[in-house]
Each structure stands twice: as structure tokens, then as C-alpha cells.
Amino acid sequence: MSGRSDSIRVQINKSKTRFTTNLLWKNNEKWVLGSIIPLVLLIIWEAAARVGLIEAHLLPAPTRIIQEIFEMGAGGTLFSHVGATVFRVATGFFLGTIAAVLLGSAVGYFTVLEKLMDPLIQAFRSIPSLAWVPLFILWMGIGEPSKVTLIAVGVFFPVYLNIVSGIQGVDRKLIEVGKIYGFTSTETLRKIILPASLPSFMVGLRSGMGLGWMFVVAAEIMGASQGLGYLLVVGQNTYSPELIIASICLFAGIGKITDALLKILAERSLRWQDSLSNQR
Template sequence: MAKNQSELASVLVTSRGVKQKSVRVKKQYKGLQSIMLGSILPIVLITVWELLSRIGFFPSYQLPAPTVIFQTIVGMAQDGTLWGHIGITTYRVFAGFVLGTIAAVILGSLVGFYKKAEQLFDPMIQAFRSIPSLAWVPLFILWMGIGEPSKVTMIAVGVFFPIYLNIVSGILGVDRKLIEVGKMYGLSTFQLVRRIILPASLPSFLVGLRSGLGLGWMFVVAAELMGASQGLGFLLVVGQNMSQPETIIASIILFAIIGKLSDWVLKKVETRSLHWQDRLVK
């Protein structure tokens, strides 16, 4: 009898292992399929672009071929200048993202939880949200000069607004019935926040993080117009001043690649943080 139970347990363990392996293989296949599908449009676009450039449809002084742009990126990578530009731009975006997120979490939580705070802060914040990014440039230069503080602050301003809005909407959008049920079970205010309000508003907050990071990559261009001597935004200015479209487009492509990678990281964090949700599986 004991032998049969042991054999049954062994079979169950083996079956469970095979099932888990099958699930992993399916996930890997779906991931590979997603990458291949997402690569179709860029490959087609680059191929058509290269062919049209080679036959002279696009003037080289306006839109150089992708191979020329690739050679420009490789050249900067070989002489070491590329890594300095990428590094300083990434640092500025990361620093601004952290500062903007901290400010958004503090103010967004206050406005979301307290009606008086909403009446006090929200009208002014909504007014500031309408100010164009470039309008801040001369003011920040006047206040902080052309050093790193003004650039990081500029990016933090851009990051702040989408995160703030998503935090407030996430908190205000929590189902009141859930809160009432929590009160019926005797949960304290702190327990209500930790067990109900924070989990319910987390999806909105994570969407705000991704939106804020995307705006951070956009605002860094305006920030690097403030007297920068290094950075991908600085490369845009150099390409314009030197009439080098390959440098301009190389910088734009690098922005797209790094921005996509950073968004991919946040998306992975979002997926893992919300694994408990019963969401539509595509």
C-alpha cells in the first residue's frame, strides 16, 4: 500500500513538473511570437527607406539612408562619445523621474484622500499643467543657471503631472462598496488604505508611471537645450548646426530605443505587481 502511494506521489510530481514546463514553453513561444510580430513594421519601413534612398528618391542631405545612420551610430560608439551622451541623458531622465514621482505621490495622495487638499492644491496644479514645457526653460535658467539642477527640475515637472493625475483618479475611483465592506469587518483607517485603497489604485498609479517616464524622455530634449554640452538632445542641436541629418536621426532613433527599453522594464514591473488581477489574456 505504501509502495503504491509512493508511486502515485511520484507520478503526481512528475505530472506537475511536465505541466509547469509546458506552461513555460508556451509563455516563451508567445513572447517570441510577440517580438517577431512587433518587428515586422520596423523591418519593412527600414527596407523601403533604404531602397528609396539608394535610388535617389530622398535627397541625402535631407534624409540619409538607414545604413548611413547606422554607420554614424557605430562611429560614435567606437570613439566612445556615444556612451557619454546616452549616460548623461539617462541620468537626467532617471533623476527627474524619481523627483517627479516623489512629488506626485505626496501631492496626489493628499488630494486623493482629503477634500480640503483637493480644493487647495488641484486648481493651481491643473493650471500649471497647461503651461508648455519650453515656457519653463528661461525661468529655470534664471533661477538655477544652466547646470544639472535646472535640467533635472525641468524633467521632474514633465514627469509630475501624469503621475499626479493617475494617483488622484486611482484613489477617487476606488469602489465605495469595498471600503464599506472593509469598515464592516472592523478595519482601521490604515488597514483600509493598505488592504483596499492602495491595491485598488495601484493599476492607475503604474499607468501613470509609464506615462510620466515617456514624458520624461520628451522633456529631456527641452532640458538639454539649456546649455548642455553632452546628451542626446545636445546631439540634435549639433546635427542641426552642422547640417548633419544623419546625426539628428541617429539621436532620434536612440531616444526611441532607450525609451522603449525603459518602458519595457516598467511594463514588466506592472505585470508582476498586478499578477493577482483577473485580466483579459491576449
Template sequence: MSATPPSLARPNRLDPLDDWSAGQPVVPPKPIAWRRWLGLIPPVLLLALGELAVRAGWVSPNLLPAPSDVARTLVEFGAEGLTRHVLASSGRVGLGFALGAGLGLVAGAAVGLSRHVEALIDPSFQALRAIPSLAWVPLLLLWLGIDEASKVTLIAIGAFFPVYMGVSSGFRDVDRKLVEVGQIAGLRPVALVRRVLFPAALPPVMTGLRNGLSLAWMFMVAAELIAATKGLGYLLTDGRETGRADIVLAAIVLLAVLGQISDTGMRWLETRLLRWRDTLDSRH
């Protein structure tokens, strides 16, 4: 019998880089189901180590309560108490992020699309970006008082700059050849932005939105340290003033969970909006 012709031989798909070097389209490997559970290993090990350290007497429970004690504190708050604090913080983050991200999208697009606008406002924004979050607190208290306006404004400031940086760099770094092809095709400026510039800039835009949402949660804690009567930042302050490390850790756990949930939502949106990408490490 004659050997199988090389053209009909079964291709080797063990290494996608082989396809790339041979000029063939790279087929990303399908995600393995058990990989999604790998992220649980570090926190589970950390919780087990913390429980062991407290029960064995290696660490004082007044300084580092056992995870079981923190869980008991969360149960003692009750569904109504936890809901009140979570909704208060989530509402402030949602409103502040919407305001800051919206302004960041507009300002970033203007800077990325116009060198004149960039020369006019970018140096000022870069200087403001270097100001620490707590430095804004006294000024916001003088201007807006201790009500919700000052808290939402501080969160919006935190969300603005990552979104602004992502959008401006995304538009600025679009491949010039794509723009030239769009112009050759006769696209008008608005259509060029909608069909060429915006899709090409979308990956860094989504990265800026994710970073902005993360910073919004961080600035929320600083905002609720102003004069809040509810919220996770208030729980942090209350735990510190009463010497209850379990309350402080409970608030930190809730912040971590809420931050992870919101980031997962942004990642899902990013995957949906960028499903057209042909990348080596596809996560669809």
C-alpha cells in the same frame, strides 16, 4: 451506448465570452510565442522603405539619410562616445523622474484621499499642467542657471503631472463598496489605505508612472537644449547646427531605443505588481 451526459461533455473553450455568459470563470488564452515578434514588422518595413527611397533617388540623402548611413554614424561615435551621451541623458531622466514621480505620488494621494486638499491645490496644478515645457526654460535659467539643476528640475516637472493625475484619479475612483467592506472589517485608516485603497488604485497609478517616464524623456530633450555639452539632446542640437541629418536621426534612434527599454521595464514591474488581477486579456 448511451450518449455522454451534458454535464460530462468537454466544455467549449474557443470563445472565453461563452464562459463569461455562462457564469464560469474566464480562462485567459495563453500568449502565442510568435506574437512577441510582431512588433518588429513595422520598424523593419520602415527601415527597408527608407533605404530603398534613398538608394533609388526618391529622397535626397541630405534630408533623409539612409538607415545604413545612420548606423555608420553610430559606429563612428564609438562605444565611448555613445556611452558618454547615453549615460548623461539617462542619469538626468532617472533623477528627474524620481523627483517628479515621488512628488506626484504624494500630492496625488493627498488629493485623491481628501476632498479638502483637492479643492485647495488641484485647480492650481491643473493650471500649471497646461503650461508648455519650453515656457519653463527661461524661468529655470534665471533661477537655477545653466547647470544640472535646471535640467533635472525641468524633467521633474514633466514627470510630475502624469503621475499626479494617475494617482489622484486612481484613489478617487476606488469602488465605494470596497471601502465600506474594509470599514466593516474594522480596518483602521492606515490599514484601509494599505490593504484596500492602494491595491485598488494601483492600475491607474502604474499607468501614470509609465506616462510620467515617457514625458520625462521628452522633457529631457528640451532640458538639454538649454546649454548641454553632452547628452542626446546635445546631439540633436549639434546635428542641426552642422547640417548633419544623420546625427539628428542617430540621436532620435537612441531616444526611441532608450524609451522602449525603460517602458518595457515599467511594463514588467506593472505585470509583477498587478499579477493578482483577473482580467480577460491577461499578459502574464
């Protein structure tokens, strides 16, 4: 009897261990799989640099770049540069998103406003980002307002387009259901249109954040004294490829973190959807 109890206890412990392992793998699967290719590329890069296949003055080894980042951190300059860039992106992202939500909601909901405003906005969207730089410097100088405004412009267009597309793509049958239930225009907007357009809006936020990180480079190149874009200019002027690539890696890492946060927000906001991603 005692042997049978021990056998059952062993089976229970094995089941618990298997369940815990499966749970840990499920929670970390995307991080593990997503890190395989970057790690392989880093190993190849490091090996090629050590055997001399890659010239150090053109493309330093990953260990040299990591050393450069740690040296900036030890010197106290890393966090000031990262903080300045993150502040500019966050401020520009907030302002651009607010403007896009207000204007995009109105244009998407009211046909008259779409006919009046959308052609002009689409024309502005075709203007390259660097074309705004001299104009913003002329209007606002080389201080923070011009940089934040340039980032906000970059964020505005993808968020605006996705909001308009999301609102105009709402199924008319849902609107008819709201009319059957006697919803007012405000209730229809709040209970039907906004939830139905939320997936498109979240895609717009992620796209806007990505463009915000792209536009901050142009913003910081135009006369900044701090920021990761400023480090790119310093690395170019001082012929320091390790500083340039370190700044690019920091852009990539912080940009990935912000995108991951927005993705988590989107997943939690859209749990009510019966979608393929929610079934995985």
C-alpha cells in the same frame, strides 16, 4: 514490440518539440509581431535611399545612420552622451514621481486638500514645458539642477493625475467592506485603496516616463554640453542629418526599453487582477 516502442518514442519527441516551439512562440510572439512593421519600413526606407527617391542630405539611409552610431561608439562619445541623458531622465523621473505620489495621495484621499490644491495644480499643468526653461535658468543657471527640475516637472503631472484618479475611483463598496471588518484608516489605505489604485498608478508611471524623455530634449537644448539633446543641436548647427536622426533613433530605442521595463513591472504587480491582459 521494438517497432512500437520506437513509434511511441518518436511521438513523444514530436510532442516535446511542438511544446517547445509553442512555448518559444508564446514568449516571443509580441517581439516578433512588433518588429514586423519597423523592419518593413526600414527596408522601404533603405531601398528608396539607394535608388535616389530620397535625397541623402535630407534623409540619409538607415545604414548611414547605423554607421554614425557605430562611429560615435568607436570614438567613445556615444556612451557619455547616452549616460548623461539617462542620468538626467532617471533623476528627474525619481524626483517627479516622489512628489506626485506624496501630493497626489493626499489630494486624492482628503477632499479638503483637493479643493485647495487641485485647481492650482491644474493651472500649472497647462503651462507649456518650454515656458519653464527661462525661469529655471534664471533661478538655477544652466547646470544640472535646472535640467533635472524641468524633467521632474514633466513627470509630475501625469503621475499625479493618475494617482488622484485611481484613489478617487476606488469602489465605495470596498471601503464599506473594510469598515465591516473593522479596518482602521491606515489599514483601509494600505489594504484597499492602494491596491485598487495601483493600475492607474502604473499607467501614470509609464506616461510620466514618456514625458520625461520628451522634456529631456528641452532640458538639454538649454545649454548642455553632453547628451542626446545636445547632439540634436550639434547636428543642426553642422548640417548633419545623420547625426540628428541617429540621436532621434537612440531616444526612441532607449525610451522603448524603459517603457518595456515599466510594463513588465506593471504586469508582475497586477497579476492578482482578473483582467483581459492577464488571461492572454
